[in-house]
Amino acid sequence: MAASWRRVVSENSVPSTARPSAEAQPVLAIDFGTSNTYVTKCPGDKEDPVGVDFGDGRDGIATAILYRDGKEPLIGHVALEEFGDAGAEHDDYRIRAQFKPDLVSSAEARTYARDFLVGLLTLARRQHKDIAPLQRQVIFGVPSEASETYRDALRAIAEEAGFGAVKTVDEPKGALYFHLQRKDITPIEALRGALVVDFGGGTCDFALLVRGEILHSWGDMHLGGRLFDDLFYQWFIEQNPEAVVAMRRERAEFFVLAVRCREVKEKFSLAMALDPTTVYRKTLGAYGRLNDVTWDSFLARARRYRPSETFAQYLRAMNPQAGAHLDTFPQGIDLLDWFRQTLRQGLAHEQMRHQDLACVILTGGSSAWPFVADIVTDELKQIQPKPIEPSQIERSPRLVHSDRPYVTVSQGLAIVPALQQRLAATQVDLRRELPAFIATRIAPLIERRMDEAAHRIAERVAVGLFDERIEPILRHFRQEGGSVADLKARLAEDAAAFRPQLEAIVTTQLAKVLTGVAADTTELMQDWYRQHRLTVDQSLSHAGTPVDMAEGLRLADLDVYGEISGVVLALSATIISVLAATISGGAGTAIIMSGPIGLLIGALVGLIAGALAMRYGLDEAKRRAEHWEGAPRWILARALSDTKIARLRADIKGQVADKVSAQSEQARDGLEHQVRARVEQEITSLSAISQLW
The missing domain is CATH 3.30.420.40 (ATPase, nucleotide binding domain)
Incomplete structure (x- = not known):
C-alpha cells in the first residue's frame, strides 16, 4: 500500500x-x-x-x-x-x-x-x-x-x-425511523409492531420491532442478492459460451459476475415489477448479449440454482463456511423457497405468533423483487387467525416499501437524534393542547351530530308509528266510534308491533351518526396532528363493517356501539311508555287520563266525566267511561280534531327527541373518551420513541 x-x-x-x-x-x-x-x-x-x-x-x-x-x-x-x-x-x-x-x-x-x-x-x-x-x-x-x-x-x-x-x-431500526419520519407509518404503528424484511446483496435479515426495539430477529447471512447475480452470470454463459475464454484471458470472470450481472439483475427486477410479461434482453459490454429472459424462465432457474465455479471459488476463498453451505446442495437450491423457509422459520417463533403486526417494511435493494412481497404476504396470511367476520380482514398488516429501498437505512439512522428531539417536544405540545382541543372542537361536533340524530330518529318514529299506525286508528275511531278501552288496546297493540321497526330506526341512525362523528373527528385530529408533523392512522369508530376513510382510516371499534346498543333497548321501552302516557294523559294532549277526573275528551268530555264521577264515584265512573260505546260523534270529533291530532304528533316527536338526546349523553362521553385515549396513546408512543436508541 x-x-x-x-x-x-x-x-x-x-x-x-x-x-x-x-x-x-x-x-x-x-x-x-x-x-x-x-x-x-x-x-x-x-x-x-x-x-x-x-x-x-x-x-x-x-x-x-x-x-x-x-x-x-x-x-x-x-x-x-x-x-x-x-x-x-x-x-x-x-x-x-x-x-x-x-x-x-x-x-x-x-x-x-x-x-x-x-x-x-x-x-x-x-x-x-x-x-x-x-x-x-x-x-x-x-x-x-x-x-x-x-x-x-x-x-x-x-x-x-x-x-x-x-x-x-441495527439496520431494521434505520428503516423504521425512515418511514416514521416520512409519515409512511405512525408512532402508534411503530410501537405496536413492525416486521422489517431487509433483503440486500449479501444478507437476508428479518426483525420484529415492538416499541421500537428488536424483540425477535432471524435470517440467513448466506442468502442474498449476490446469489441472483451468479444466477444471471450462469444464464449469460449458457447463451455466450465463447465469452468464458475472453473473461479468463482478461481475468474478468468475477467482475462480470459481481458487477455486470448485478446491473442486469437489478434492471430485470425493475422491469418485471412493472410488467412481468416483458421479454428482457441486455448487452454485457463486449462479452456478449443476454436474450429472451422472461419471468417464468427466471423462476425456473431460481428454483434449481447451483453456484457457478467462479462464485464457488470466491466463496471458498472468502468464506469457507458459506462455500461449504452451498456445497451441501448438490441437486441445486430453490432460492425462492430458501427465502420462504427462512421467513417461515421466524414466523413460527412464539414472539411472532402472538404479535399483532401493524405493518411490514421492505428494505434493501433485493426487496424490489416481486416475489418478496408475494411470499411475505402469503406467509403472513398463514399465521393470521381466520377472520370471524369480513371486517377483520382489514386488520392484516400493510406492506410499506420505499421507491428507493436501498437508502432507507442510512437516511433513517441519520435522522434519529433530530427526530427524537422533535417527538419529545411534540408530546409536550399535544398534552398541553388536548383539553382545549376536546372542549372547543370535539365536544361541539359531537353535540351537533347527536342532536341531528335525535331529530332524525324522532321524525322517523313520528312517520312510522304515528302517521302510519296511530293516526289512522284515531281517525277511524273519530268517524266510527267505539269504546275508549278498545281504542287503548288497539293503540297499545300497534305500538308493541312497532318496536322492532323502532329499534331498527334507532340502530341505523345512531350507526350513521357515529360514522359521521368518526369521519369528522378524524379530520379534526388530522388537521391538529398535521400542525405537529404527525399523521393519524385510526379514527373513532363503531361496530359493524369498517368504513374506509382518507389515508386508510377504518371504523372498527366496538366500545361505543356496545353502549349505544344499551341505549336502544332502554330507548325502545321508554318510547313505548311515552306513547302509553300520551294516550293515557300528559303534556296537555291527553285523550284519556287515569287521574281523579276520569274520562277527559276535550272540555265537553270533562263535564260529562265530572257528572259521572259525582253519581258513581271515581273508579266506577272511569270504568263506565272507558267502556262506553255510545259517545256522540260530535264529542269524538271535537276531542280528536285535526289540530289535536297534529299536536299529539308534535308532542310524541318532541318527547322522543328529548329522550334520545338525554340517553345519548352516555355516547357523547364515550366518544370524547375515545378521542382523549387516542391522543394519550399517541403521546405515549412519542414518549417511547423519543427515548429509544
Missing part, C-alpha cells in the same frame, strides 16, 4: 475524546452494504438527511476496491469501470467486492473493508465533501442477525480507517 494511503489512516485516527459533545453533533450514518455503501449526513437538530454523492450522480458508492501496484487503490464505481475497461492490460489489477458478509470469517475481507473505508474518506476529502467523521456522531448500520463478533470487527475496522469510535445500530 502506498505511503500516502497510510498517511490518510494516521491523519483520521484521532482519539474519540476529541469529539465535541454528542448533543451538539451532526450525524454521519453509513449503510455499509455488500453491493453498495450509502453515506448520509444530517444536522443534529434538523430532520434534513442528505445523501453524499461521490461524484458520479448515483445513490451511494459501489462497495468495491481495485488494488494497483505502486498506486493508491480505487474504490466505488470508478474502480469497477477502470477494471472493466483496462483490467486486461494490467496484470497488477486486483478487484475485490462483496466482502461485507465475510468480515468475521476472513482476514482478507477485513483488510478490504478497512481499505475501502479509508478510500471513502480520501475520496470525500479530495472532492471537498463535508463528512468530517470526527466532528460528527458516526453510526454504522449492521444486520440485526449480526453477531457481537461481527459488530466488534466492524467497529474496529471503522476506527482503524479513521472514523473514530463509531456506534453500530
Whole structure:
C-alpha cells in the first residue's frame, strides 16, 4: 500500500475524546452494504438527511476496491469501470467486492473493508465533501442477525480507517425511523409492531420491532442478492459460451459476475415489477448479449440454482463456511423457497405468533423483487387467525416499501437524534393542547351530530308509528266510534308491533351518526396532528363493517356501539311508555287520563266525566267511561280534531327527541373518551420513541 494511503489512516485516527459533545453533533450514518455503501449526513437538530454523492450522480458508492501496484487503490464505481475497461492490460489489477458478509470469517475481507473505508474518506476529502467523521456522531448500520463478533470487527475496522469510535445500530431500526419520519407509518404503528424484511446483496435479515426495539430477529447471512447475480452470470454463459475464454484471458470472470450481472439483475427486477410479461434482453459490454429472459424462465432457474465455479471459488476463498453451505446442495437450491423457509422459520417463533403486526417494511435493494412481497404476504396470511367476520380482514398488516429501498437505512439512522428531539417536544405540545382541543372542537361536533340524530330518529318514529299506525286508528275511531278501552288496546297493540321497526330506526341512525362523528373527528385530529408533523392512522369508530376513510382510516371499534346498543333497548321501552302516557294523559294532549277526573275528551268530555264521577264515584265512573260505546260523534270529533291530532304528533316527536338526546349523553362521553385515549396513546408512543436508541 502506498505511503500516502497510510498517511490518510494516521491523519483520521484521532482519539474519540476529541469529539465535541454528542448533543451538539451532526450525524454521519453509513449503510455499509455488500453491493453498495450509502453515506448520509444530517444536522443534529434538523430532520434534513442528505445523501453524499461521490461524484458520479448515483445513490451511494459501489462497495468495491481495485488494488494497483505502486498506486493508491480505487474504490466505488470508478474502480469497477477502470477494471472493466483496462483490467486486461494490467496484470497488477486486483478487484475485490462483496466482502461485507465475510468480515468475521476472513482476514482478507477485513483488510478490504478497512481499505475501502479509508478510500471513502480520501475520496470525500479530495472532492471537498463535508463528512468530517470526527466532528460528527458516526453510526454504522449492521444486520440485526449480526453477531457481537461481527459488530466488534466492524467497529474496529471503522476506527482503524479513521472514523473514530463509531456506534453500530441495527439496520431494521434505520428503516423504521425512515418511514416514521416520512409519515409512511405512525408512532402508534411503530410501537405496536413492525416486521422489517431487509433483503440486500449479501444478507437476508428479518426483525420484529415492538416499541421500537428488536424483540425477535432471524435470517440467513448466506442468502442474498449476490446469489441472483451468479444466477444471471450462469444464464449469460449458457447463451455466450465463447465469452468464458475472453473473461479468463482478461481475468474478468468475477467482475462480470459481481458487477455486470448485478446491473442486469437489478434492471430485470425493475422491469418485471412493472410488467412481468416483458421479454428482457441486455448487452454485457463486449462479452456478449443476454436474450429472451422472461419471468417464468427466471423462476425456473431460481428454483434449481447451483453456484457457478467462479462464485464457488470466491466463496471458498472468502468464506469457507458459506462455500461449504452451498456445497451441501448438490441437486441445486430453490432460492425462492430458501427465502420462504427462512421467513417461515421466524414466523413460527412464539414472539411472532402472538404479535399483532401493524405493518411490514421492505428494505434493501433485493426487496424490489416481486416475489418478496408475494411470499411475505402469503406467509403472513398463514399465521393470521381466520377472520370471524369480513371486517377483520382489514386488520392484516400493510406492506410499506420505499421507491428507493436501498437508502432507507442510512437516511433513517441519520435522522434519529433530530427526530427524537422533535417527538419529545411534540408530546409536550399535544398534552398541553388536548383539553382545549376536546372542549372547543370535539365536544361541539359531537353535540351537533347527536342532536341531528335525535331529530332524525324522532321524525322517523313520528312517520312510522304515528302517521302510519296511530293516526289512522284515531281517525277511524273519530268517524266510527267505539269504546275508549278498545281504542287503548288497539293503540297499545300497534305500538308493541312497532318496536322492532323502532329499534331498527334507532340502530341505523345512531350507526350513521357515529360514522359521521368518526369521519369528522378524524379530520379534526388530522388537521391538529398535521400542525405537529404527525399523521393519524385510526379514527373513532363503531361496530359493524369498517368504513374506509382518507389515508386508510377504518371504523372498527366496538366500545361505543356496545353502549349505544344499551341505549336502544332502554330507548325502545321508554318510547313505548311515552306513547302509553300520551294516550293515557300528559303534556296537555291527553285523550284519556287515569287521574281523579276520569274520562277527559276535550272540555265537553270533562263535564260529562265530572257528572259521572259525582253519581258513581271515581273508579266506577272511569270504568263506565272507558267502556262506553255510545259517545256522540260530535264529542269524538271535537276531542280528536285535526289540530289535536297534529299536536299529539308534535308532542310524541318532541318527547322522543328529548329522550334520545338525554340517553345519548352516555355516547357523547364515550366518544370524547375515545378521542382523549387516542391522543394519550399517541403521546405515549412519542414518549417511547423519543427515548429509544
